[in-house]
Structure formats: C-alpha cells, structure tokens
Amino acid sequence: MARQRRRFVWEIDWNLLRTFMVIVQERGLTAAGEKLSLKQPTVSNALKRLETHMDSRLIERNASHFAVTPAGQRLYSECVALFDIVSGLPQQMEEQPGDLTGHIEIALASHVVCPILDEALAAYHRAFPQVTLSLSVASSNDVVAAVLNRDVCFGICLMQERHPRLEYDVLFRETFGYFCGRRHPLFGVKDLPISALRQEPYVSFKTDQMSGALWPVALLRQQEGFEGQTVGTSSNLEEVKRLIIAGFGFGPLPIHVVEEDVRAGRLWRLPPYENTPVIDVHVVYDGAARRSRAENLLLAELRQAIATIPFEQRTYL
Numbered sequence: 556m557a558r559q560r561r562r563f564v565w566e567i568d569w570n571l572l573r574t575f576m577v578i579v580q581e582r583g584l585t586a587a588g589e590k591l592s593l594k595q596p597t598v599s600n601a602l603k604r605l606e607t608h609m610d611s612r613l614i615e616r617n618a619s620h621f622a623v624t625p626a627g628q629r630l631y632s633e634c635v636a637l638f639d640i641v642s643g644l645p646q647q648m649e650e651q652p653g654d655l656t657g658h659i660e661i662a663l664a665s666h667v668v669c670p671i672l673d674e675a676l677a678a679y680h681r682a683f684p685q686v687t688l689s690l691s692v693a694s695s696n697d698v699v700a701a702v703l704n705r706d707v708c709f710g711i712c713l714m715q716e717r718h719p720r721l722e723y724d725v726l727f728r729e730t731f732g733y734f735c736g737r738r739h740p741l742f743g744v745k746d747l748p749i750s751a752l753r754q755e756p757y758v759s760f761k762t763d764q765m766s767g768a769l770w771p772v773a774l775l776r777q778q779e780g781f782e783g784q785t786v787g788t789s790s791n792l793e794e795v796k797r798l799i800i801a802g803f804g805f806g807p808l809p810i811h812v813v814e815e816d817v818r819a820g821r822l823w824r825l826p827p828y829e830n831t832p833v834i835d836v837h838v839v840y841d842g843a844a845r846r847s848r849a850e851n852l853l854l855a856e857l858r859q860a861i862a863t864i865p866f867e868q869r870t871y872l
Contacts, residue, residue, distance in 0.1 A: 567608055568604070570601070571601050571604055571605040571608070572605070572630075572634050572637065572638075573634075573638065574587065574591065574593075574598060574601040574602070574605075575601070575602060575605050575613065575627075575630065575631070575634060576631060576634040576635065576638065577590055577591055578598065578602060578614065579614075579623055579627070579631045580704055582621055583621055584598045584599055584602065584616070585598075602614065609626070609630065611624070611626040611627075611630075612624050612626065612627075613626060613627035613630060614627055635704070635705055636845070638705075639705050639844055639845045654685070655683045655685065655686055655848065655849055655852070656685045656686060656849070657686050657687075657847050657848070657849035657850070658686070658687045658688070658689065658849075659686060659687070659688050659689070659708050659847075659849055659850050659853055660688075660689050660691070660706065660707040660708055661688065661689070661690050661691070661707055661708060661709060661710070661711070662690075662691050662692075662693055662697070662698040662701040662702070662706075662707045662710040662711075662712075663690060663691070663692055663693075663698065663710065663711045663712065664692070664693070664694070664695050664698060664711060664712040664713055664792075664836070665692050665790070665791040665792040665793060666791075666792040666793055666812060667711050667836065668809070668811060668812045668871075669711075669726060669727050669836070669869075671726065671727065671860050671861070671864060671869060672711065672726065672857065674860070675853075675856050675857045675860045676688075678856060679852070679853050679856050683849065683852070686849045686853075691707070692791070693790075694761070694762075694790040695712035695713040695714070695715065695762065695768050696715070698710035698711070698712035698839065699712065699718060699721070699839060702721060702839050702840060702841055703718065703720065703721065703841070705841060705844050708840070708846060708850040708853065708854060709838055709839060709840035709854055709857075710838070710839040710840070711726060711836060711837070711838055711839070712768075712836065712837060712839060713762065713768035713769065713834055713835075713836060713837070714768060714835065714837050714839070715762070715766075715767060715768040720841060720843070721839055721840065721841055721842075722839070722840050722841070722842045723837045723838070723839055724837060724838045724858060724861050725835045725836070725837055725861070725866070725869070726836050726837060726838050726857075726861060726869065727835075727836050727869040727870065727871060728833055728834070728835050728836070728866075728869065728870040728871065729809040729810070729811060729812070729833070729834055729836060729871050730809070730810050730811070730831050730832070730833050730834075730871065730872050731769075731771075731772055731807045731808065731809055731810065731831060731832045731833070731834060732807065732808065732810045732824055732825070732827075732828075732831050733752065733805055733806065733807055733824070733825040733826065733827075734799055734805065734806065734807075734808050734813060734817075734822040734823060734824055734825060735799060735802075735804075735805040735822070735823050735825055736799050736800040736801060736802050736821065736822060736823075737800075737802075737820060737821065737823070738800075738801070738802030739802055739804075739805060739823070741755070741805070741823070741825060742823045743823060744823075747825060747826050748826065749779055749826040749827050750779075751826075752779070752781060752783070752805060752825060752826070753779065753780055753781055753782055753783070754782055754783050755781075755783045755804060755805055756783050756784050756785075756786045756803060756804030756805075757776075757781060757783045757784065757785045757786065757804050757805065757806060758785070758786060758787040758788070758795060758798045758799050758803050758804045758805065758806035759772070759785065759787075759788055759795065759806045759807055760772075760788065760789065760790065760792075760795055760807070761788050761789065761790050762790070763776070763788075763807065765777070768834070769807070769832075769834065771832035771833065771834060772807045772832045772834075774832070775827070775831075775832055783804065784804075785804075786798075786803045786804050787803045787804065787806075792808070792809070792812065795808065796808060796813065796816070796822075799822065800816075800821050800822065805825055807832070808822070809834075809871070810824075810831070810871070810872065811871035811872070833870075838854075838857060838858070838861065840854060
C-alpha cells in the first residue's frame with residue numbers, strides 16, 4: 556500500500572486535480588473548458604484520466620444531469636485545501652517576513668456603506684502599504700460561493716442561511732425604508748398612510764422574497780398586502796436606486812446609504828416611518844482556510860474592530 560501511494564504521488568499529473576476542481580466549481584465540462592481556455596474534449600479526457608488514477612467515479616453526467624459523487628466531493632475538498640496551500644507559498648517564502656507584501660481578494664455585496672470597514676482598511680494600509688487589494692462586487696449568494704471556493708480571503712454580504720463550513724460576524728445592521736423618485740406621483744406627499752402604496756408599481760432586489768436575504772422587507776410587503784406589479788429588479792443597489800429615481804416605481808433602500816439622495820431631492824421617503832425592516836450585513840470567512848500572513852492580519856484587523864466597537868455604534872438607522 557505504501558509503495559502504491561508513493562507511485563501515485565510521483566505519477567499523478569497535478570493539472571488533472573486543478574481541472575477537476577474547476578469542473579466542480581463551474582458545474583460542467585464545457586464551462587470549465589471556457590474558464591481554463593481548453594477545449595471540451597481535453598477537459599473530458601482529463602477527467603477520465605483522473606478517475607482512472609483514483610479508481611473511482613468522480614462525476615455522474617449526461618446531457619441533462621451533472622452530479623458530483625461522494626468520492627468526487629471528498630476529492631474536491633482536498634483539491635481546494637491543496638491549492639490553498641500552494642497559493643500561499645510565495646508569501647511563506649518571503650525573504651523579509653517583517654516587510655509584508657502580498658495581494659488580497661475580497662468580495663462584497665453592492666454598495667456596502669460602513670465607516671468601520673473603511674477605517675479598518677485605512678489602518679491596515681497605513682501599517683502594510685505594500686499589500687495590494689482587489690474588491691469585487693457580487694450578489695450575496697455569489698459572495699458566499701467565492702468564500703466557499705476560497706477565491707477570496709473573506710466576503711461582506713447579507714446572509715440568507717448559514718453554511719456549516721463558514722464563520723459569520725455581524726459587521727453592521729442597516730435599516731431599510733421605502734423611497735420613490737421625483738417622477739413618482741407620491742413624491743413630496745407628507746404623512747402618507749402605508750395603504751397608499753398597496754397598488755403602486757414596485758422596484759426591488761432579487762432577494763426581496765421570503766426565502767431570500769431581504770426576507771424582513773418581503774415580510775412587511777406581505778403583511779401590508781402590496782399588490783402592485785413588480786416592474787424592475789436587480790442584485791445591485793445602485794441599479795435598484797436608478798430604477799426608483801427613474802420613476803419605474805417605489806422600492807426599498809438602506810436609509811443611511813441614500814441620505815444624500817434624499818437631501819438632494821432625488822429620492823423621497825415613504826411610509827412606514829417607524830418599525831422598519833432591519834438587515835444584518837456579515838463578514839463571512841472560512842475558518843479552516845489556509846491564509847497568507849497578509850490575509851490573516853487584515854481579517855484580524857476587521858474582526859478586532861467588530862469585537863471592540865459596540866453594536867449600537869454599528870447600527871445605522
């Protein structure tokens with residue numbers, strides 16, 4: 556058995572493991588080939604060779620079905636851990652560990668407005684100016700997927716449901732209100748009853764549903780019996796705001812994020828004015844992931860801020 560294991564280590568083509576990892580992440584051979592700039596037959600052949608090496612069926616697939624087998628799931632987890640270690644080697648081999656360098660990837664939901672995050676990034680940059688950052692904006696589901704795939708150091712997003720592999724810290728709490736643009740007939744009307752909104756066209760986020768991350772907003776809409784047609788949706792806050800300002804309909808936005816738009820007369824606050832929905836925004840990370848020193852220090856900086864700043868100061872009304 557030991558001889559077989561040594562033979563496997565020396566004979567395995569490590570690119571097969573990388574190809575398999577991408578196949579699982581992209582949920583298909585064609586999509587994996589596009590990501591790897593390889594033709595589909597090449598990807599298919601790589602999978603067959605790996606299954607022969609492993610003496611196991613790793614993926615069940617046909618024209619309408621794609622499923623990773625239990626053996627494939629175990630191998631995928633090991634591949635992710637393996638490539639996590641390999642990606643950290645350049646940082647581990649730095650000649651001057653005290654002179655920190657490196658690059659950090661972070662994924663965020665759209666338009667995260669949080670002074671605590673801004674200050675943590677500023678403090679980190681002052682301490683380690685040679686570390687570079689990439690910030691990518693995505694839907695909350697895609698942020699979680701990026702953390703699971705270890706494509707990013709951590710994510711900042713709304714939470715629909717907790718994934719057992721991940722850790723969650725509440726970064727801040729934001730309050731949502733309803734708003735309309737100046738082209739809307741209710742713009743500028745004061746002291747409206749919420750019943751005035753029941754038949755109005757509606758604009759919102761794709762997660763504004765009882766099974767989504769904005770379920771408190773969906774619950775209010777359900778309780779108040781809103782029946783107006785949903786005329787526009789987006790996963791991006793700026794695009795939801797664009798549709799509201801354009802007059803497509805009224806919709807929910809974080810109150811603290813759009814304060815300037817209200818002052819400038821681009822948006823008008825609608826009822827309810829009290830007991831409005833609150834949403835928690837989380838820092839999401841994989842506690843078991845192998846991170847570089849630069850990544851660990853940034854995540855520690857942000858978590859330290861969360862631990863030391865009282866929650867009421869991280870709640871935006």
